[in-house]
Amino acid sequence: MGSCIICGADVGGGGRICGPHQEDVVFDFRGNSADQLVPSRFYRGVVDGYAEFGVFVDLAPGVTGLLHRSELDRRLDSLDWEPGDEVFVQVKGVRDNGNIDLAWSIRQADREFRGVLVQDGDTEHLPEEDSEEADAEADTESDAEQAESDTSGDTSDFDESDEVDETHEADEPVETDEPSEPAEAVDASSDEADEETDVAVEETAEADDTTETDEAAEAAEADEDDTDDLDDDRERVGIGTLADAVGDEVRIDGEVVSVRQTGGPTVFEVRDETGVVDVAAFVEPGVRAYPEVEVGDAVRIDGEVESHRGDVQVESEALVRLEGEEAESVRRRLAEALTAEARPEGLQPLAGDEAVAELADGLLDAAEAIRRAVLESRPIVVRHPATADGYVAGAAVERAVLPLIRDEHAKSDAEYHYFTRRPLDDPVYGMDAATNDATRMLQDRDRHDEQLPLFLLVGTGSTVESADGIDLLSVYGVDAVVVDAEVADPETREAVDTLVSPEIDGVDADLSTGALVASLASAVNDEVRDDLRHLPAVSYWTETPDRYAQLARDAGYDAERVAELREAIALEAYYQSYQDKRELVADLLFEDGGNLAAHVSEQFREKLETEVQTATANVVTEAVDGVEFAVLDTDGYTHRYDFPPTPLLLDDLHRRNADGEAYATVGIGTDELFIRTTADVSVRDVAERAAELAPGADVATAGLREGKIEFLSGERDAVEDAVVAAVAEAF
Numbered sequence: 220m221g222s223c224i225i226c227g228a229d230v231g232g233g234g235r236i237c238g239p240h241q242e243d244v245v246f247d248f249r250g251n252s253a254d255q256l257v258p259s260r261f262y263r264g265v266v267d268g269y270a271e272f273g274v275f276v277d278l279a280p281g282v283t284g285l286l287h288r289s290e291l292d293r294r295l296d297s298l299d300w301e302p303g304d305e306v307f308v309q310v311k312g313v314r315d316n317g318n319i320d321l322a323w324s325i326r327q328a329d330r331e332f333r334g335v336l337v338q339d340g341d342t343e344h345l346p347e348e349d350s351e352e353a354d355a356e357a358d359t360e361s362d363a364e365q366a367e368s369d370t371s372g373d374t375s376d377f378d379e380s381d382e383v384d385e386t387h388e389a390d391e392p393v394e395t396d397e398p399s400e401p402a403e404a405v406d407a408s409s410d411e412a413d414e415e416t417d418v419a420v421e422e423t424a425e426a427d428d429t430t431e432t433d434e435a436a437e438a439a440e441a442d443e444d445d446t447d448d449l450d451d452d453r454e455r456v457g458i459g460t461l462a463d464a465v466g467d468e469v470r471i472d473g474e475v476v477s478v479r480q481t482g483g484p485t486v487f488e489v490r491d492e493t494g495v496v497d498v499a500a501f502v503e504p505g506v507r508a509y510p511e512v513e514v515g516d517a518v519r520i521d522g523e524v525e526s527h528r529g530d531v532q533v534e535s536e537a538l539v540r541l542e543g544e545e546a547e548s549v550r551r552r553l554a555e556a557l558t559a560e561a562r563p564e565g566l567q568p569l570a571g572d573e574a575v576a577e578l579a580d581g582l583l584d585a586a587e588a589i590r591r592a593v594l595e596s597r598p599i600v601v602r603h604p605a606t607a608d609g610y611v612a613g614a615a616v617e618r619a620v621l622p623l624i625r626d627e628h629a630k631s632d633a634e635y636h637y638f639t640r641r642p643l644d645d646p647v648y649g650m651d652a653a654t655n656d657a658t659r660m661l662q663d664r665d666r667h668d669e670q671l672p673l674f675l676l677v678g679t680g681s682t683v684e685s686a687d688g689i690d691l692l693s694v695y696g697v698d699a700v701v702v703d704a705e706v707a708d709p710e711t712r713e714a715v716d717t718l719v720s721p722e723i724d725g726v727d728a729d730l731s732t733g734a735l736v737a738s739l740a741s742a743v744n745d746e747v748r749d750d751l752r753h754l755p756a757v758s759y760w761t762e763t764p765d766r767y768a769q770l771a772r773d774a775g776y777d778a779e780r781v782a783e784l785r786e787a788i789a790l791e792a793y794y795q796s797y798q799d800k801r802e803l804v805a806d807l808l809f810e811d812g813g814n815l816a817a818h819v820s821e822q823f824r825e826k827l828e829t830e831v832q833t834a835t836a837n838v839v840t841e842a843v844d845g846v847e848f849a850v851l852d853t854d855g856y857t858h859r860y861d862f863p864p865t866p867l868l869l870d871d872l873h874r875r876n877a878d879g880e881a882y883a884t885v886g887i888g889t890d891e892l893f894i895r896t897t898a899d900v901s902v903r904d905v906a907e908r909a910a911e912l913a914p915g916a917d918v919a920t921a922g923l924r925e926g927k928i929e930f931l932s933g934e935r936d937a938v939e940d941a942v943v944a945a946v947a948e949a950f
Contacts, residue, residue, distance in 0.1 A: 224334045224345065235336055235343040244334040245307055245326075247346070248278045253313045255340055256282075261324055261332065266304045267481045269667055271598075272635050274300065276308055276321060280483070281527075284310065284319030291323050296662055302480045303505040317529075449521050449537050459493030461531050461629065464524045471496070471533065472541070472549050475516050476596035478668040480507055487538070488596065489518060491549075492556030495596050495628045498522065500535040509538055514668050517546035531629040561591040568738045569748075569755060570766040574721070574730055575738045581719035582735075585700045586742040588673060588717055589616070592698075593623045593637070598663070598672035600639050600656060603732075604646035604679055604924075605796035606867075607789040611733035611758040612677040612702075613640045614804050618747050619740035640799035642792065646924045648680045653688030657695065674699045678732035681707035681720050682923045689714045702739060704730035705924060733758025734767060749774070750809055756781045757788065757808070761874060780816075784808060787819035790826070793862045826862045831871060833857070838872070844947040846881040849873075850939070853888040866925045869893050883946050887939050890932040891921065894942070900949040902926045905942060908949075912941035 221230045223237040224244070230237050236244055245261045256262070256278070264276040264284075273287040273295065286308055288295040300306060307327050311320040329335055336343050453470040461469065473491035480486075484501040485508040498520055500508035512518060518540055522533040541549060563586050568575035575582070592599050601616055603609035621634045628637070643652055656674065663669040674697060680689060681703040692699055693714065700717040701707070707720035719739070721730065734755035741748040756763050756771035763781075771781050787807050791800060807816050837856035838849045849872070851857075853865050863871075865886055873884040873895035884895040894902055903920045906928045910918040916934035918941070921927045930938045 221343075224336065235345065236334070240333070242309075243332065244336050245329065245332040246336050246338045246343075248282065248338050250279060250338065250340045251281060253282055253284075253317050253319050255338070256310045256313055256319065257338075258310055258312045260338075261307055261309050261326070262338075264306055264308055266300045266302050266306055268302050268479050268486075269295075269663075270632065270635055271639050274298065276306060277481070277483070278308075278310075278319070282319070284308070284321040286321040286323065290321065292325070296659060301666070449519060449539060453521060457493035458489070458491045458496045458629075461494075461496055461524050461533070465526050465531065466524065468521070468523050468536075469533070470519065470521050471498075472517070472519050474549060474553060475512060475514050475518055476670060478512070478514060480505065484508065487512065487518070487535075489520065490553070490594075490596055492552055494626075495633075496531060496533055497527075497630060498533045498535050498538070499527075500538055508535075509540075512538065512540050514670070517541040517549040519545075530631050557591060557594050561594060562587045563590070563742045563745075566738065566742050567745075569734070569741060569752060570764075570770045572730075572734065572738065572764075572766060575735060578719055578721070578735070581717065582702075582739050582742060584717045585675075585702055585719055585739055588698065588700050589620060589675065589743050590623065592673040593620065593627055595670070596628070596637065597670045598637050598639065598660075599675060600641060600660075600672045601675045601677065602641055602643055602648055602652065602656075602679060603677045605642040605644055605792045606646070606678075607760070607785050607792060608731050608733045608758045609642065609646070609678045610788050610792050610804060611754050611808070612736035613642070613799075614808050615733065615737045615740040615751055615754050616675065616677070616743070617801070618750055618805075618809065619744035622747065623744055640801065642796055642799065643679060644796050645922055645927075646679050647682070647922050648676055648685040648688040650687050650691065653691040657691055660695075660697070671695060671697045673697070676701045676703075676715075677736050678703055678705075678924070680715065681705065681711050681718065683708045683710050684920065684923060686710060686714060702732070702736055704732040704735045729762075729764075731755065731758040734764075753781065753784075754808065757784045760785070760870065783816045783820040786823040787816040789867065790819055790823040790862060793864055793867075823862075827868070827871060830857060830863055830868055831875070834868060834872060835876075838876075841943075843943055844950070846883055846947045846950050847879070848883050848885060848943055848946075849876060850885045850887065850943075853886045853893075859888075866893060866927075869895055881950050883943075883950075885939070885942065885946075887935065887942075889935070890930055892928045892930065892938065892942060894926040894928070894946065896946065896950075898950050900946060902928065905945045905949060908945035909938060909941040912944060913937040916941070918942075 221235050222228065223230050223240060224235050225240045226237060228237045241257070241260055245263055248256065248262050250256070262278050264278045267275040267277045267283055269275075273285050273290075275283055276286055277283050291298070307324040309322040309324050311322045313319050326332055335346055337346055337348075450468075450470070453468070455472050456464065456469050458471055458473065471489065471491060473489040475487050476490050476495065477488040478485065483504050484499040487498045487500065487509075489496060489498050502508045518538055520533060520535055521537045522535040525532050525534050563583055566576070566579040566582055589599065599620060601613050603613040617638065617640060620638050624634045624637050627633075630636070641652075641656070660671055664671060674692060676685075676699060679685060680699070680701040689699055699715045701711065701715045702719040704721065706722040707718060712718055719735070737751045737754045741751055752774040753771040753776040755767040756776065759767070768778065768781075771777075776784070784807060788804065791803060791807065807819070834851055834856055838851050841848050841850070851869070851872070853859070857865060857868060859865070865888070869884055869886045876882075876884070877897050880897055882897045886893045894900070894905060902923055906918055906920040909928070910916070913930070913934055916930045916938045918928060918930045918938060921929040928942065
């Protein structure tokens with residue numbers, strides 16, 4: 220029975236730390252299984268690499284955990300850890316599938332813990348006991364060597380004694396008639412002989428050194444040649460077949476799409492026309508293998524297929540960079556496969572929507588861009604408004620793309636690396652969002668050798684208010700695809716690579732972005748088409764087209780169920796609006812049997828009804844030039860930092876109270892104002908006219924899609940009067 224290294228209490232089972240002090244020490248883990256880890260303990264680890272959702276940390280060879288970004292006390296992109304860095308983490312738990320959940324440790328040095336222990340499998344000991352054991356082994360080896368030396372020494376002495384006796388007898392004085400040489404001559408001759416002997420020894424030593432150096436160089440060169448030598452008898456196999464070849468030695472040709480340095484091997488992500496796989500090349504821990512190989516190079520690899528943490532991986536035996544005709548052959552083969560696979564055969568709009576069919580060419584271009592990004596191992600970033608319509612659109616694309624990524628990549632977590640949804644608080648892709656995106660993509664490029672992503676903007680990016688943000692992306696040459704059911708501004712056409720909008724093709728129809736993007740998603744991946752049939756109906760707050768309502772019913776979603784989904788998504792879209800909430804949204808829209816959506820929908824209705832009652836009691840009504848206005852002070856009579864958000868509240872107020880053809884709802888706050896009207900009034904025209912009527916207020920359109928106008932807070936009263944007058948004129 221051991222004793223606790225901190226308090227001295229008895230510890231059973233050979234342990235060295237008692238229960239109350241488990242979190243006071245840090246452990247060096249030397250086991251080989253995640254099951255040996257103890258939850259709540261702190262462990263020393265090495266950063267393996269970054270993902271969009273967190274950091275992978277190696278606790279021991281083959282034992283890696285995930286420190287999710289939600290566990291950090293700072294933003295993920297603010298971490299200064301590099302692959303190979305030593306870090307300290309806490310084990311939260313080990314899942315049934317072997318995945319290890321890690322937590323952040325505020326202590327990041329040995330001295331900040333009260334002790335250090337080595338956990339060798341299921342046993343624990345002090346680090347110095349390793350040294351004592353090593354010293355004991357060294358002493359044992361030394362004693363053995365000494366004994367051997369003593370034994371050989373005895374024999375040598377015995378032999379030398381015999382030789383000495385014989386020599387002594389041979390050296391006895393022998394009388395001779397020849398005269399003896401003078402002593403000085405003998406000494407001189409002896410000195411000369413000694414000098415010659417010394418020179419000879421030095422020359423021999425130099426020759427030996429030269430020989431050893433040459434032999435070492437030749438050996439190193441031979442080793443290097445062996446590393447890069449390819450087996451001429453191997454035939455190339457497709458990466459897509461490697462899952463059935465674990466344990467086999469194979470050859471693959473492909474293109475490097477990313478390189479990341481771990482605390483152990485260098486990992487090259489390589490793709491061919493059939494798939495993508497990680498190739499591990501090892502020189503020594505943390506040292507870059509094949510530094511001459513970069514992203515975009517064509518390579519040939521011989522190696523053994525292994526299963527690494529449940530994923531297929533190739534352990535490299537030899538890796539060479541291809542040049543000339545061989546490299547061109549690889550790239551040509553990839554390009555042909557990409558072209559053949561990326562372009563969908565055609566577009567079949569959900570519910571046969573003719574308005575969507577009119578946009579077929581643009582939608583097919585967008586679908587091809589998305590599919591090509593998957594095949595090229597380029598990350599896809601989806602930006603959409605944090606609204607029910609925006610979330611439906613983003614979730615539709617997500618539902619279509621994730622299976623393609625899983626099919627393309629051998630890594631089980633590839634869908635988190637190559638697809639990200641980032642909701643927008645405002646439906647404008649402004650400089651704040653674009654700067655965030657540019658920062659992340661440049662960090663991923665420089666830190667992890669990732670390719671620059673494809674940006675897919677749905678329900679945003681098509682108006683001039685987003686021009687600055689899109690321009691920032693274009694500086695770095697990244698591709699942007701914009702899909703918006705609303706009419707796009709003409710200026711947007713030249714700013715993005717692919718634009719899908721009714722204005723471009725002359726379509727004048729009442730489309731929701733969710734309905735439009737659901738058809739796009741079905742073109743991206745027709746296998747999920749049935750999963751998407753109810754989404755268009757969910758994206759409409761009112762006046763859902765009959766074709767989409769019927770499509771939802773055919774999929775098993777009646778009007779009440781559709782309303783529950785819409786309201787549940789709207790509520791969850793508000794909370795943590797900048798998070799994608801991937802799993803929760805998927806559960807609501809695709810996996811829920813009814814209980815989750817119904818529960819969340821009930822909260823939506825309670826919160827909205829409470830807010831509507833408060834707002835209604837404080838609405839000020841007035842008539843100006845035949846137009847009835849309902850004006851609400853949103854600063855004074857709404858809970859600005861709780862659900863519902865102001866735009867959604869005003870939408871509901873307007874739907875409930877709008878009576879007749881000349882009705883407007885205005886919500887005004889400190890420095891922003893929202894407009895809802897029964898007539899087709901241009902918010903941009905209203906802002907321009909209000910700017911003329913209140914020239915000192917700096918009035919400007921801030922969000923065309925949500926009817927938002929911004930101004931200087933000190934001119935609030937003047938702006939309210941100016942906007943009311945401008946809206947009345949527009950009627």
